[in-house]
Amino acid sequence: MTKTPGISGLIFEEPLLWEKGQKGRHGMSIPASDVPPAEFPAELQGAGPEFPDLSEIDVVRHYTRLSQWNYGVDSGMYPLGSCTMKYNPKINEKLAATPELAAAHPMLVDDEVQGNLQIMYELQQYLAAITGLPGVSLQPAAGAHGELTGMLVFAAYHRSRNSRRTKILIPDTAHGTNPASAALCGYKPVPIKSGANGILKVQSIAEAMDEECAGIMITNPNTLGLFETNIREIADIVHAKGGLVYGDGANMNAIMGVINAARCGIDVMHLNLHKTFSTPHGGGGPGAGPICVTAELEKFLPVPSAIKDGDIYRLNFNRPESVGRVHAFHGNFSVLIRAYCYIRTMGAENLKKASQLAVLNAAYIKEQLKGTLQLAYNRPCMHECVFSDALQAEDKITTLDIAKRLIDYGYHPPTIYFPLVVHGALMIEPTETECKDDIDQFIATMKLVVQEAKEHPELLRQAPVKAKLRRLDETQAARKPCLCG
Amino acid sequence: MRYLPHTDEEIRAMLDVIGRKSLEELFCSVPDHCRYEGTMDLPEPLNEWSLTDHFSELAEAMKVTHKNKVLIGAGSYHHNIPVTLGTLMARSEFLTAYTPYQPEMAQGTLQGIYEYQTLTARLLGMDVANASMYDGASALAEALLMGLRIGKKKTKVAVSAAIHPHYREVVRTYLQPTDHEVIELPVGKDGRTDVSGLAGIEGVAAVAVQSPNFFGVIEDLTTLGRVIHEAGALFITSFTEPLAYGLCKNPGECGADIVCGEGQSFGLARSFGGAALGMFACRDQFTRNMPGRLVGETTDIEGKRGFVLTLSTREQHIRREKATSNICSNQGICTLTAAMYMASLGGSGLRELARANYDRAEYFKSQLIRKGARIVFDSPTFNEFVVEFGTDFEPIYKKLLARKIVAGLELGRFYPELAGKYLFCVTETVAREVIDAVVAEVKP
Numbered sequence: 001m002t003k004t005p006g007i008s009g010l011i012f013e014e015p016l017l018w019e020k021g022q023k024g025r026h027g028m029s030i031p032a033s034d035v036p037p038a039e040f041p042a043e044l045q046g047a048g049p050e051f052p053d054l055s056e057i058d059v060v061r062h063y064t065r066l067s068q069w070n071y072g073v074d075s076g077m078y079p080l081g082s083c084t085m086k087y088n089p090k091i092n093e094k095l096a097a098t099p100e101l102a103a104a105h106p107m108l109v110d111d112e113v114q115g116n117l118q119i120m121y122e123l124q125q126y127l128a129a130i131t132g133l134p135g136v137s138l139q140p141a142a143g144a145h146g147e148l149t150g151m152l153v154f155a156a157y158h159r160s161r162n163s164r165r166t167k168i169l170i171p172d173t174a175h176g177t178n179p180a181s182a183a184l185c186g187y188k189p190v191p192i193k194s195g196a197n198g199i200l201k202v203q204s205i206a207e208a209m210d211e212e213c214a215g216i217m218i219t220n221p222n223t224l225g226l227f228e229t230n231i232r233e234i235a236d237i238v239h240a241k242g243g244l245v246y247g248d249g250a251n252m253n254a255i256m257g258v259i260n261a262a263r264c265g266i267d268v269m270h271l272n273l274h275k276t277f278s279t280p281h282g283g284g285g286p287g288a289g290p291i292c293v294t295a296e297l298e299k300f301l302p303v304p305s306a307i308k309d310g311d312i313y314r315l316n317f318n319r320p321e322s323v324g325r326v327h328a329f330h331g332n333f334s335v336l337i338r339a340y341c342y343i344r345t346m347g348a349e350n351l352k353k354a355s356q357l358a359v360l361n362a363a364y365i366k367e368q369l370k371g372t373l374q375l376a377y378n379r380p381c382m383h384e385c386v387f388s389d390a391l392q393a394e395d396k397i398t399t400l401d402i403a404k405r406l407i408d409y410g411y412h413p414p415t416i417y418f419p420l421v422v423h424g425a426l427m428i429e430p431t432e433t434e435c436k437d438d439i440d441q442f443i444a445t446m447k448l449v450v451q452e453a454k455e456h457p458e459l460l461r462q463a464p465v466k467a468k469l470r471r472l473d474e475t476q477a478a479r480k481p482c483l484c485g
Numbered sequence: 486m487r488y489l490p491h492t493d494e495e496i497r498a499m500l501d502v503i504g505r506k507s508l509e510e511l512f513c514s515v516p517d518h519c520r521y522e523g524t525m526d527l528p529e530p531l532n533e534w535s536l537t538d539h540f541s542e543l544a545e546a547m548k549v550t551h552k553n554k555v556l557i558g559a560g561s562y563h564h565n566i567p568v569t570l571g572t573l574m575a576r577s578e579f580l581t582a583y584t585p586y587q588p589e590m591a592q593g594t595l596q597g598i599y600e601y602q603t604l605t606a607r608l609l610g611m612d613v614a615n616a617s618m619y620d621g622a623s624a625l626a627e628a629l630l631m632g633l634r635i636g637k638k639k640t641k642v643a644v645s646a647a648i649h650p651h652y653r654e655v656v657r658t659y660l661q662p663t664d665h666e667v668i669e670l671p672v673g674k675d676g677r678t679d680v681s682g683l684a685g686i687e688g689v690a691a692v693a694v695q696s697p698n699f700f701g702v703i704e705d706l707t708t709l710g711r712v713i714h715e716a717g718a719l720f721i722t723s724f725t726e727p728l729a730y731g732l733c734k735n736p737g738e739c740g741a742d743i744v745c746g747e748g749q750s751f752g753l754a755r756s757f758g759g760a761a762l763g764m765f766a767c768r769d770q771f772t773r774n775m776p777g778r779l780v781g782e783t784t785d786i787e788g789k790r791g792f793v794l795t796l797s798t799r800e801q802h803i804r805r806e807k808a809t810s811n812i813c814s815n816q817g818i819c820t821l822t823a824a825m826y827m828a829s830l831g832g833s834g835l836r837e838l839a840r841a842n843y844d845r846a847e848y849f850k851s852q853l854i855r856k857g858a859r860i861v862f863d864s865p866t867f868n869e870f871v872v873e874f875g876t877d878f879e880p881i882y883k884k885l886l887a888r889k890i891v892a893g894l895e896l897g898r899f900y901p902e903l904a905g906k907y908l909f910c911v912t913e914t915v916a917r918e919v920i921d922a923v924v925a926e927v928k929p
Contacts, residue, residue, distance in 0.1 A: 017600045017828050027829035028567045030838050034917040037840075038847035041865050044703050046734035048839075049607040053831035056569060063573040063597070063825060070593035072581030080583055087488055088581050091533050097571075097754075100544035103551035106561050106758030107894060115543035116757050129526040141619035141759065144811045155662040176802040180811035184630075185662040189806050227514045258512055260521040278488075280577075283594035283817035284584035284778070286619070286760035302658070324658035328560060328622035328651045328747070329758020344539070347530030350486045356508040357491055363511055364499045380514045403587070413587055418802075435490035436499060467589040470785040474588075477783035477795040481772065483613045485603040485782070 011468055014065040016485055021052035027059045069468050070283070071412055077434055077442055079365075081384045081415035081427025082175070082223060084253045084275030086358075089345065092278065092338040101337065106329035110314045117313035120306035120330065123340045127292055130343075130351070131249070131269055132262035135298030137305055138290045139331040143250055146270025146289030147181035147217070149302060150246050152323040153268055153293060154214045155185045156300040157244060160321060165214035165243075171200055172421050173222035175248050187214055194421065198224045198377035202233045215243035220264070221251045223419040223427070224377055225362065225384035235265025244268065244297075252276040253431065254359055254383035257352030261292070268293045277339035288335040302326050357432035358383040361439055365428055368443045372450050376422040384429035388422050397453040399424040401460035405449045408466045411442060486530075554919045555891040558869045558910030559699065560621065560649050560725040561758060562750045564838075565914055570752045570825050574818055584778075584815065588793045589785075594817060595792035598780045601824035608730050608827070609744045610737020611766035616820040617777025617812050618763020621747025622652040625693060625723045626659035627776045627810055628745045628765065632691025632719045633665060634774050634809070639690035643668040643718070645678035647698035649725055650899040656693075670694075676702035676862025676871070680709055683716045691719040691743075696736070697729050699899075700908065701846070701869025702862050710740030719743065726750055727764065729867040731839030743767045752826030753819060762819040773799060776810030841913045842868040849911050849920045857929040861906055869910040871896065871903065874927060878907060881926045892923055 005012050054062075071078075078085035096102065104113050124136040140146035151168075158165050168187040170178050172194055179189040190208055195201040205216065216238050220228040228234070235245045247266035253276045261269050273279050274287035281287070293301060303322045304315035330336075346354065359382050366375065366385035373387035389399040403413030403426070415427040430439055452459050464470065491499075496508065505511055531539060549555065555563060574580065578593060585591030585598075598616045605614035618624035629642045642660070644653055646669050653669070660667055668686065673679045678694050692713045696704035706722060713720045722736040724746030730736075736744045748762035749755065767775060773796070781795035799809045830838060846868045850860050853872055861871040872893070874881075885892045897904030911920060 035848035048836040051832035066593035067576040067578040070578040071590040072578045074577035074581045095540045100547045100550040102754045104757045112549040115546035142814045179806035180808040183806035264519045280580045281583045283582045284815035285817045325654040328620045332759040333757040348525040348527040359511045363503045436495040469791045472588045472791045473783045477781040477793045482782040484606045
């Protein structure tokens, strides 16, 4: 049978790159040589890789079609909990591509790159103001990289006091990457159970904290979307035993201008610029995960950082107790520019308003859906709310089925099966950039799906039926891995 | 504020549903002693046009810009980037999507990453490549950690002193807290890594060498691989300039077990060093020890080909502290850009471009030698090389800078023994007249 390119007339089939092309096609011009050819040593010469040869339009159509199989924030609501899928402003993209800034080589001398150093210096100042923690390193390239850098700071701090600690406290409501980040620094995670109301009990920390523990990694608001009310008391206990407090700032979007991390007793905190500060997620990256620390810990931060020396901006390498570099250069500078643009556009009042509206949207969804889906914890929520599929058990419908049916209705599903403390979790984070009309429509759709679960459960089990592909076999992918074509 | 869509009436209506009187009341679970006192100390908001004006000022503060010819590589290279890449990557379906956890909604990202994995594996002569590393430096640190996992009881790794100095700093940062010993292997007079000392050292899990190395010298990877394997260690190769593999033997052919490096050369702007792209590949038998995200082929329930994230049992969200890495992102946009660049060049174009880079650097070297300058290392190089001038080069550097040419990188701050010597790089973006202009200034 002849294979035609269209599926619906708007969604296209598209083969893999190497299933296209003809030897000798060109997709990019190469300047003609104006120098004599030179001999390349035969013993070092290889055959070159087996890449397909494609024309420019081959490449353009290929990626245009691929892009049409994707869903982004610009396509629709993305209520993916803990990921803060807010709108990514277009002006930030344009300014990040400013040729004078984007063409800069990272090893030019300070005097040659004042504009870029000014952006770095000012962004450090802004992040310090937002968290209340004065020392900032922009090097970490992602949230997990920030966590690792934070743990390196913990290790350097303890070493400077001639102590070596082996454990770290990690609550069951912390972010998933925390244990692996701590383990890279040789810390054994000690899991801490949250209380019946979803937040940490002071008593649990008092019992677990000892002088073998480097400190605690705490996500606040936690992954249930709840504010850890006892954070200050917990921090006091940890500090009294010589430990430090790491604040995972992945949920910062709930608390800008409302909470001061330093006043909560947090010593080190990372920020996900790709969540709170509106830089695009790019299908998984690149992000940026700067860390902010107390004045006492600033001397351990990675080098270099940007400083202002009179009217001149410089890179400062003079930090003898630094943990060292964590990135080849200055972190994901192109991401830093976007976050800088966002903060300059918003200002203090709008950032605070953004957090308030993010919480308003989540609290509104929680209130409207709490009879439809089982609410995990009935407490005031912050920027996200967590439900489960407990009420759908009698219809033999799972969280996965609900998620897949939402796809048919044009929504990206919420985060599912996380946090692990809630069985069959559905974690919804609408963000502040969704308007009431769109939130109402999402709520109505969710109610419709739950209604279908009762009346036509097969619709959910078969979903999605309107995407380009139906449910994919993940077991087969893992059992017989095919990772390379 | 154009990013905040709520009207006062809507806020009121939503608060009524929740049963709160004000936005402040939503935060009733926050104790007073945790609250932010006063207002965050940030500049007043700028509208779109004022912000654009501000960026014009920042741009003007840059002394060296895209209008300069920057003859520095050292891990960040200026190559021509076809305009198609920027246009396609600006598509918001790619740019504003999340990690592809819901594969039915992310086949574009997933097929794109699968293609990137495949092209990368072919480029490097490896079986499997991931799409997850932040940059070349952290990729090398992750490769060495992976070597230690495979080496089980072995606690040492060795790295060549000809690996990018910043990469070695990152390696030290990553390995320091767990007390793993990092041995530095010396560089011979020919600019290549000297592994002769390796035989006498016990317990080395992995040895890392960069080729082309920091001095642009192409290492004899085949011989190095043999010696390293005889010493019972894994052979890791690193790179900062993947374009070299359009011309050089790939690391897989030379016996490498793990290959990692920086992919910025493939269509990414230098952008002051980031966002970058850590490329990472290995042989089949080590796949389950690999860090980072992997995309695999599968089928949907109707038997149609599709792609998903896979082998996640290695990863942090499942294995927690026993994971192969804490990484939970992929370099999405950067990997797609690199794949698009490889696809645009094709096999034929990659070879032609690699050759163009090689020829230009050889021409530059020959002209410098003609003027009496010395090429410090006489081994073959790819688009970068180290030069020693008979006289102080600093005044010439300044003179050329005034003519918008950044003439090389002085090496004293990285290698005190190479103080006063310069690392130069020329790519296809540097015309012969620019090379001739630099050479004209060199005093015999």
